[in-house]
Amino acid sequence: MPRARAVVSLLKKEERAGFMGLGDYEDSYEQDLKKRITRIQNELESAEKDDESLRALRHRKGFSLISLAGYTNAGKSTLFNAIVNESVEAKNMLFTTLVPMTRALDLGGRKALLTDTVGFIEDLPHWLVDAFKSTLDEIFLSDLILLVVDASEKPETILQKLSTSHDTLWDRIQGVPIITVLNKADLVDESEFDAIMEHVGYMAPNPVFVSAKKGTGMDALKAEIMKHLPPWCFCSLSLPNSEKGMSILSWLYEEGIVHRVEFGQQILVDYEARTEIINRAHALLEPQEAQRSE
Ligand SMILES: Nc1nc2c(ncn2[C@@H]2O[C@H](COP(=O)(O)OP(=O)(O)OP(=O)(O)O)[C@@H](O)[C@H]2O)c(=O)[nH]1
Ligand SMILES: [Mg+2]
Structure with missing residues (x-):
């Protein structure tokens, strides 16, 4: 925030010609930059507040985090709305109130948090890049990045923007998969x-x-998303047929996908979940209670 504030005051001071050595500043560009700074400020503010709680909740609940990244005007927010409208929203309303640009989605039983982000802009002055970079943390925390590109631009421009986006992301994402989404296919x-x-x-x-505008290609996109989400494992677990066993079972329903349950002396359950969930389920049982096979 203080940095973003400094950015705004710097911009105010420098509103005259010659700013950044670029000669005369066009009004529209200046306005655009100011609007962007306000948005970045808001993003920073909410990111500071929500980062910890979001991360903690996500880990506890086994959510996958998906971020929309890309240049300004690529159609990220439009795509965000299209995906949200097409998907079942997960019931956890906490997220919607915590982070305005994040939605909890249920993608075929897999829970994901989809986050819209501020777009990259060309030729950011270097002192603004720093402030901007912290808003990218949302992207760096992701399990999957949807890199949105405006396909109606010239192929050379598309390539150049893709390449810059990759350069911006590459150092920090360490192997997080990127799905390239060529948007505005209608054009x-x-x-x-x-x-x-x-x-x-x-x-x-x-x-x-x-x-994103017409809602076409969404099934293919969803299939691609499912393919790239962090792997879940299948596990068979034998739970005690007791209150404790039942509460673990209902927790598994909440955290993963339960494929089969058989009630007898024991509760036999076949389910699918992230490894950390499987390990936690196992850890909840006394050693003599747990019989696990993966
Ligand atoms: N024709 C067409 N226009 C689109 C499509 N998707 C988005 N747009 C338009 O492109 C413009 C930018 O869309 P946004 O969703 O605001 O873009 P953004 O990537 O969120 O931009 P920033 O938030 O500035 O980073 C808007 O005028 C949208 O209506 C599409 O699939 N087809
Ligand atoms: Mg947007």
Whole structure:
């Protein structure tokens, strides 16, 4: 926040020509930058407040975190709304109140937090880059990044933006998978598709074409998301047929996908969940109670 505030005051001071050595400043660009700074300030403010609680909740609850990243105007917010409208929202309303641009979704039984972020802008002055970078933390914490690109731009521009986005993300994400989403497919015709694929092929081998505005390509995108979520493991567990066993079972229903339950002297349950959930379920049982096979 103090940094963002300094950024605003710096900008105010420097509103005259010659700012950043770029000569005359166009009004619209200046306005755009100011609006962006206000948004970054808001993001910083909410990020500071929510970061810890979000991270803690996410880990405790076994959520996967998916972030929308990309240049400004690529259509991230439109895509965010399209995905949210098409998906079942997870019942955990806590997240919606905690973080305005994050929604808890239920993707075929897998719970995910989808977060919209502020877009990259070209030629950010270096002192602003620092302030901006902290808003990227949301992206760096992700399990999966949807890198949204405006496919209606020239193939050269698409490639250049993809490349800059990768450079920005690469150092910090350490192997987090990136799905390239070529948005605004409704503005692209057949021959342009081919030109885009030729240009971006090596950088984005399996891009998904969507139109966030028209809602097309969403099934393919969801399938791609499911494919890239952190792996879950199958596990069979034998629980005591007791109050404790029942409460672990209901916890498993909440945290994972329960495929089969058989009630007898023991409760036999086949389920699927993140490894940390499987380990916790196991740890909740006394050694003699647990019989696990994976
Ligand atoms: N034709 C078309 N326009 C789209 C599509 N998706 C988004 N747009 C338009 O593109 C513009 C930018 O969309 P946003 O969703 O605000 O873009 P953003 O990436 O969130 O931008 P920032 O928040 O500034 O980073 C808006 O005018 C949208 O209506 C699409 O699939 N097709
Ligand atoms: Mg947006």
